[in-house]
Amino acid sequence: MANSFIAAPQSGDTAPVQYALKNSAGTQVFTVDAQGNISTAGTLSVSGAANTGALTAASATITGNETIGGNLSVTGTTAIGTLQATNLALSGSETIAGDLTVQGKTTLQATSTGALTATSLTSTGTTQSTGHIVTSNGTAAAPAFSFLSQPDTGLYLVTASATAAVLGLSVNGVQAFGLTKAGLTLPGTLSVSGAVTLASTLGVTGAITGASTLSITGAITGGASLTVSGLAKAQSLQVTNQGSVTDSPNITPAVVFAGAFGGTSSYPPSGITSDSLGNLIFTYQGRSVMAMANPGYSAQVGNAPTTAFGINFTAGAYT
Known part of the structure; x- marks a missing residue:
């Protein structure tokens, strides 16, 4: 041994190329080589500052709990294994300039700030999800x-x-x-400012209330029918070939038929009259039941007429 001690001649350095320190048992515990690399078999405690240069792969291993009071900057990739409870704690604001990939579950907890819940996740761009978003x-x-x-x-x-x-x-x-x-x-209420097209049946369980007029501009075809119910006895519904709709209080016929209903206050007279458009109107108890006009007629009652008017107007052809 090149250099040793009187009290412990087995401890000291061995050669100028490499300096080694041994304990009293002769075990080498500290070594400094010619390049300045230090190795120790025990624990290295530094009470002052320790500066390191570039770290190579697997050159720094932290097995215990470490506290970093300043900033930790990583320019490369930082791989974190399985995270247990409280293994990773972020107490301040964190900024990630690149991608954050989470393969497991991510739980976001918010606190209350006034009337709204504090924002847990903020995205200024487009947020995409290829899975399910469950709320x-x-x-x-x-x-x-x-x-x-x-x-x-x-x-x-x-x-x-x-x-x-x-x-x-x-x-x-x-x-x-x-x-x-x-x-x-x-x-609530359905308000439509434009047209409504129905491909199927319109079912109304309540009343249809119009501020003025209910107009049907198209034809009722395909075996369908328009049924009007709830009219009072003193009212009538008149439909002509011009498409006008009249709701008059009481139609007084020009020709009255004698019979059981001779025209009392409870049962207005039945007969034949005409309107301002020249349509021939058949009434029953003050209500229009059939209107005849050129080129056809409309009827509220499907009974065959007992008297035919004009050529080819037979009971078999018009009911």
Whole structure:
């Protein structure tokens, strides 16, 4: 040994090319080679600053808990193995300039800030998902999918059911309509400024109330019919070939037939009259039941006439 100690001659350095320190048992515990590389078999404690240059692969291994009080900058790839509870804690604002890929579950927890829930995930660009986005059902006042400027307007699940689910759209916290597998339901009023085209049947269980006139400009074809009910006895419905609709209080016929209903206050007279358009009107108890005009006629009652008018107007041809 080139250099040793009187009390421990077995401890010291061996050669100027490499300096080694051994303990009292003769075990080499600290080595400095000619290039300045230090190796130790024990624990290296540094009470001051320690500066390192570039780290090569597997040259730095941290097995315990480490606290970094300043900034940790990584220009390359940082691989993190399985994260257990509290293994990775972010207490401040974090910025990721590249891609963040999460293969497992990501849980975002928010705190309350006033009337709205604090934003947990903010995206200034386009957010895409190739899987499913699952949320809570929501309510009409707080729909599951809403808008920043209008949080009480959006889409939510009214009723969860395997066979009769109801999807709702709320506006200002109130349900505007509900969508089921059978169709669309409107709890409110339907206002249409344009035309409405129906390919199937229009069913109305309540009343159709018009501010002025209910107009049907197209033909009722294909064996369909227009049924008007609920008219008072003193009212009548008259349809001519010009398409006009008249609701007069009481039609007084020009020709009256004698019979059981001779024209009392309870049963107005029945007979034949005409209107301003020249149509021949047959009335029954003050109501128009058939209007004859050129080139045809319209009838409310399907009974065959007992008297035919004109050439080829026979009971067999016109009923």
